[in-house]
Amino acid sequence: MTSRQAKGARVPIDVELRVAPDAISEARAAVDGLPGDDALLNNLRLLVSELVTNSVRHAGLDDRSRISLHIETTPAVVRVEVSDPGPGFAPSVPDLRISQESGWGLYLVDELADRWGVEAEGGTCVWFEIDR
Amino acid sequence: MTPFEVNATNEDGVVELALKGELDIASFSLIEDRLREVEAEKPKVIVFDLRELRFMDSTGLRVIISADKRARRDGWRVAVVEGPEAVHRVFRLALLDRRLDFVSDPAEARGDAS
Numbered sequence: 001m002t003s004r005q006a007k008g009a010r011v012p013i014d015v016e017l018r019v020a021p022d023a024i025s026e027a028r029a030a031v032d033g034l035p036g037d038d039a040l041l042n043n044l045r046l047l048v049s050e051l052v053t054n055s056v057r058h059a060g061l062d063d064r065s066r067i068s069l070h071i072e073t074t075p076a077v078v079r080v081e082v083s084d085p086g087p088g089f090a091p092s093v094p095d096l097r098i099s100q101e102s103g104w105g106l107y108l109v110d111e112l113a114d115r116w117g118v119e120a121e122g123g124t125c126v127w128f129e130i131d132r
Numbered sequence: 133m134t135p136f137e138v139n140a141t142n143e144d145g146v147v148e149l150a151l152k153g154e155l156d157i158a159s160f161s162l163i164e165d166r167l168r169e170v171e172a173e174k175p176k177v178i179v180f181d182l183r184e185l186r187f188m189d190s191t192g193l194r195v196i197i198s199a200d201k202r203a204r205r206d207g208w209r210v211a212v213v214e215g216p217e218a219v220h221r222v223f224r225l226a227l228l229d230r231r232l233d234f235v236s237d238p239a240e241a242r243g244d245a246s
Contacts, residue, residue, distance in 0.1 A: 021158035028154075028187070042218050049189040053157045104190035104226060111225050 011035075013071040017052060019061045019084075027052040027069050027082075034073060036132070043112045043130060044071075044078065050105035051082040051126050059086025059124065077114075081127040088120030134186050138166050145176035146242045154187040155195075163195055171199075175208055179241040182215030192219070193226055200232060209233065211241035 015030045017023035031044045048069065055067045061084055070081040093107045109116050113128035136159035137152040147170045155163070170178060180196055182188070200210040211233045214220050223229045235241045 021156075021160075024156045024158060024189075025154060028156075042221075045187065046189055046222065049156055049187075053189065053191070056157065104193050108190060108222070108225060 011073055013069070015069040017067040017069060019056055019059075019063060019065050019067060021056060023056060023067060024049050024052050027067075030069060030071065034071065034078070036073075036078070040078070040130065040132065044080065047109050047112060047128060048080060048082070050108055051080070051128075054105050054126070055082060055084040055086065055124075058089070059084045061086055075132065077129050077131050079127065079129045081125050083123055083125040085123040088118060088124035091116075091118045136162065138163050140166055140170050142170065142173060142175065143242070145174075146238075147173070147175040147178045148181055148238050149178060150181040150184060152184040155185055155192045156187070156189050157191050160191055160195070167195070167199060171202065177209045177211055177241050178203070179211045179213060179235070179238050181213040181238055182219050183213055185215045185219045188215065188219045188222055190222070190226075193222065193228065196232065197228070209241075211235045213237055213241075 013030050015027065017027055027048050028045045031041055031048055034041060034044065052067060052069065065085050068083040072079050091106065093103070093110045109128055114131045116128035119125045134153035136155055139150045141148045149166065149170070178199065196210065196212060203210045214234050220229070223232065
């Protein structure tokens with residue numbers, strides 16, 4: 001057990017993404033090499049896709065800006081951070097009583113992540129963690 | 133990444149939209165443009181066939197929910213052929229697996245239309 005934990009030491013992934021629609025699939029591809037079962041990797045692909053989409057669509061970034069994707073893993077948890085230089089937002093999830101056409105990204109993050117949050121200091125960082 | 137493709141067929145007012153590959157914001161305009169084209173033909177039903185879709189994020193929910201709203205408003209129907217688990221669970225998480233009209237294959241939607 002001790003040796004497995006030692007081998008499962010942090011494998012940080014850092015990807016710089018352009019503010020463009022094809023950045024979303026590039027971000028998902030970064031998940032492919034991570035250790036974990038299909039269920040975990042599918043959750044990560046979906047949530048990474050949602051957060052990078054939010055940065056591309058809503059952060060009001062110019063073409064020269066970059067979106068940073070940071071993923072780190074320990075034997076206990078996977079932590080993902082998506083940062084951009086945008087002004088940030090108040091975290092809220094949609095009300096399912098109304099069939100909505102937007103806001104699903106954070107709803108899915110809220111459903112699938114064990115913890116998540118938004119930090120706004122010199123830009124915006126949306127992070128989430130999934131326990132293994 | 134598997135590139136996104138959408139193929140439309142129209143048979144007696146039943147439009148099948150077969151989606152392939154990965155559906156995210158990069159494919160949004162492509163599918164919305166195709167939808168507007170087929171909606172202009174005044175279909176009775178539009179069937180989204182998701183069986184060849186490998187990945188879908190909430191972009192897919194937005195596209196199908198808004199088509200379903202237009203259908204209810206304008207008197208046509210939206211049906212969805214369930215995709216693989218990685219795709220269908222997005223509908224389940226959003227509790228839309230029961231609100232949208234899921235059919236097991238396009239023929240089922242054709243049968244309902246007559």
